[in-house]
Every structure is written in C-alpha cells, then in structure tokens.
Amino acid sequence: MKLATLQKLLKRYHDGIATKAERYVVDQWYESFGGDPEAVPGLQTEAEKTALKSRLWQAVPKQRKPIRWYKQHAFRIAASLTLLLGAAVWLYLVRDPAGQSAAQLAKTNNRWHVITTGSRQLKQVQLPDSTQVWLNANSNLKVLPGYGVDARRISLSGEAFFEVTRDTVRPFVVEADGITVKVLGTSFNLRSYESLQEIKVAVSTGRVLVTNAAAQQLSELTVGQELAYRRADKTFLVGNVAVADSRSWREGRIVLDRASFDELVQGFYNRYGVRLTTADQDVASYRYNLTLQPTYRLEEAIALVCTTLHKNYRKEENGTIRIY
Known part of the structure; x- marks a missing residue:
C-alpha cells in the first residue's frame, strides 16, 4: 500500500x-x-x-473561514433579482407608515387592518403577538379593532394556516362567515372561501373550539380532526384528516380528497389564476381524488384532470377553461 x-x-x-x-x-x-x-x-x-x-x-486541507451566503457573488445577484421581481411567498408585517403595529392602531383609533392575496400569491403574516399566519391565494385577513386588549380577534375570508402564540389570558379568535374558531395557543388550518359550500377547520397541534353564529359549541377538535360546516343548512361533520395535508397548499401542492368540482375550480384559480367551468353533469358531480404537484404547468394539470374524467377541454375567449 x-x-x-x-x-x-x-x-x-x-x-x-x-x-x-x-x-x-x-x-x-x-x-x-x-x-x-x-x-x-x-x-x-x-x-x-x-x-x-x-x-x-x-x-489535511486548511480550514477556511466560511463565506456567508449573502456575501457570495452569485447569491448577491439572486437576492437582488428576488427583491426586484418579488417572490411568490414573502413576509408581510402589518405596519402603517408611522411604524405602529396593527394592534396599537386598533387600540387607539379602531381602524381595521386588511391583508389580501391574489391568484398565484401567498403571504406569511406576523401578527403583533408573534402569531404566524400563512395566507393562501385569493384570501382576505382582517385584524379587528381592539386586537390584543381582551381577545386577539381577526376575520378570514379565504384560507389560512395559523401558528398561534399561546396566551391564556387573551384567546385567539377567528371569525369566518358563520363560525368562530377559538384557541389559546395551537396550529390549525381554516378554509372559508365564499365560492365553496363548506367551511373547514383542521387541527395540526393542540385543541380548537368551534362555535356557530349563535355562539353554540359545535365541536372541540384535537390533532388530526377536521370539522366541515355546511353554509346552506348549518350542519356539520367531524372526521379525521392527515395533518400533512394542511401543509400541501403552502408547499405549492393541490391535494384533493373526494373534492367537489367547486373545490377543484378554487384550487386552479389559486394556483394558475384561471377559472374552470363545465356544463357536463358528470364533471360537476364527480368527486376528485388527485394531487397536483407544484412543478405542473397549467396544461399538464388540466390534462391530468381530463384524463381522469375521460373528457376534453378548450380555452374560451374570456380566458376560462371549459371541460366537456
């Protein structure tokens, strides 16, 4: 040797x-x-x-002092481009031009503070109490007046995932078109799009109390449980759900589990900014079980759906995609 x-x-x-x-x-x-x-x-x-x-x-190779990633030439260029072009997901701090937090303004002048997202856009929001909120596309989050005084109260239209900072004195309350979610410190996903018939609450950690508009308790959910509330008849069902599914849209995936056509439409509109439509009753009544990966282009995603349905599609002049 x-x-x-x-x-x-x-x-x-x-x-x-x-x-x-x-x-x-x-x-x-x-x-x-x-x-x-x-x-x-x-x-x-x-x-x-x-x-x-x-x-x-x-x-033995001489050890060199590590170069910070942001000091390296290639990363400096990439960082500059990111700042110029904008990212799909970014940190959005609720501040006014004077630098006051949303809670401070809510306490003093009862102003509402609204954070919105459009299609193909996600936002990560840090509330004044350090609660983290991931806001899905086409959503609207309102920090209600008096946030942090007696309760930490917000309103949601759309979808968001919450990691709530624990506070046993001031509960965290989310109002969502007919139901209210109340927690002390936990993480959960809440979906409340106006286009969908159901509002869904899924728990990742801790416990979540769900009540209706009359302040009547519907259920106290624990880890891995989901409540589906029907707007039309005000009924609800509680079932089990995979905790990992709550991360899917934050990771760019569309996961459909016995989903309605309206849920498919909302998923496509969030991801691609395109509306799906159909006059075919088979398409409208079908229950969808599929996962669309973040790498899928629009054409690939719609082709997969149509292959599952044994249907075709065409693009209309108004930009919608019709499945037939």
Missing part, C-alpha cells in the same frame, strides 16, 4: 468518516503486524512517528 493512500485511510479512520470497506482495510493492515505497534512500518522510532504525524497533518 502506498504511503499517500495509507495516510488518507488513517486520517479518515481517525476522524470516523471511513467507509465500512476502508475500516476493514485499516483493521486488516494493523492485524497483519500481530498486535505489535513497534512492528508497524514508519512507527518504529519517535522520529518516524513525528514525521508521519507531520505528513498526515499536511495532508
């Missing part, structure tokens, strides 16, 4: 990064000397030991 190869193997062995095969070679090499360290070539005298140690250390 060449000395250079031996040095590399010994260094990797000593640092604990040698592969199983490399460890076997080193072990066999040592065992070939019958356990007598004086018989190991190059280690028979103190001078040889010192010389070998010096050669080993010389073979």
Whole structure:
C-alpha cells in the first residue's frame, strides 16, 4: 500500500468518516503486524512517528473561514433579482407608515387592518403577538379593532394556516362567515372561501373550539380532526384528516380528497389564476381524488384532470377553461 493512500485511510479512520470497506482495510493492515505497534512500518522510532504525524497533518486541507451566503457573488445577484421581481411567498408585517403595529392602531383609533392575496400569491403574516399566519391565494385577513386588549380577534375570508402564540389570558379568535374558531395557543388550518359550500377547520397541534353564529359549541377538535360546516343548512361533520395535508397548499401542492368540482375550480384559480367551468353533469358531480404537484404547468394539470374524467377541454375567449 502506498504511503499517500495509507495516510488518507488513517486520517479518515481517525476522524470516523471511513467507509465500512476502508475500516476493514485499516483493521486488516494493523492485524497483519500481530498486535505489535513497534512492528508497524514508519512507527518504529519517535522520529518516524513525528514525521508521519507531520505528513498526515499536511495532508489535511486548511480550514477556511466560511463565506456567508449573502456575501457570495452569485447569491448577491439572486437576492437582488428576488427583491426586484418579488417572490411568490414573502413576509408581510402589518405596519402603517408611522411604524405602529396593527394592534396599537386598533387600540387607539379602531381602524381595521386588511391583508389580501391574489391568484398565484401567498403571504406569511406576523401578527403583533408573534402569531404566524400563512395566507393562501385569493384570501382576505382582517385584524379587528381592539386586537390584543381582551381577545386577539381577526376575520378570514379565504384560507389560512395559523401558528398561534399561546396566551391564556387573551384567546385567539377567528371569525369566518358563520363560525368562530377559538384557541389559546395551537396550529390549525381554516378554509372559508365564499365560492365553496363548506367551511373547514383542521387541527395540526393542540385543541380548537368551534362555535356557530349563535355562539353554540359545535365541536372541540384535537390533532388530526377536521370539522366541515355546511353554509346552506348549518350542519356539520367531524372526521379525521392527515395533518400533512394542511401543509400541501403552502408547499405549492393541490391535494384533493373526494373534492367537489367547486373545490377543484378554487384550487386552479389559486394556483394558475384561471377559472374552470363545465356544463357536463358528470364533471360537476364527480368527486376528485388527485394531487397536483407544484412543478405542473397549467396544461399538464388540466390534462391530468381530463384524463381522469375521460373528457376534453378548450380555452374560451374570456380566458376560462371549459371541460366537456
């Protein structure tokens, strides 16, 4: 075995990064000397030991001070482009030009503070109490007057995921067109698009109390549970849901689980900014079970849907896509 190869193997062995095969070679090499360290070539005298140690250390690459990512040329360019062009998801802090927080303004002059998103747009919102809110596309979040005084009260139209900072004195309350969600500190997803027949609440951590417009308790949900509230007849169902599904839209995926055509339409409008339409009753009544990955282009996504339905599609002059 060449000395250079031996040095590399010994260094990797000593640092604990040698592969199983490399460890076997080193072990066999040592065992070939019958356990007598004086018989190991190059280690028979103190001078040889010192010389070998010096050669080993010389073979170790000099450690350089790490360069911060934002100081590197390529990253500086990328960061500049990102700032100029804008990202699909960004941090939106609720501030007025004077620098006051939404809660401070709500306490003093009862102003409402509204955060909105359009199609193909997500926002991450940090509320004054450090509660984190991820707002899905085509949504509207209102920080209601008096936020943080007796309760932390907001209103939602659309969809959002909440990571609520715990506060046992001031509960966190979300109003959503007929139902109210109340928590002390937990994480949950709330979907309340006006175009959909159901409002859905899904819990990721902790507990969530859901009441109706008459302040009557509907259910207290725990991890992995979902409540679906029907606007039309004010009835509701509680079932189980995969916690990971609450992350899907934040990761750019559209996950449909026995979804209605209206839910499919909303998903496409959020992602691609395009409305789907149909006059085909089979399409309108179908229950959709599919996942559209974030890499899918519009044409790929609609082709997948039509393949599932054994239908065709065409683009209308007004920009909508008709499935027939």
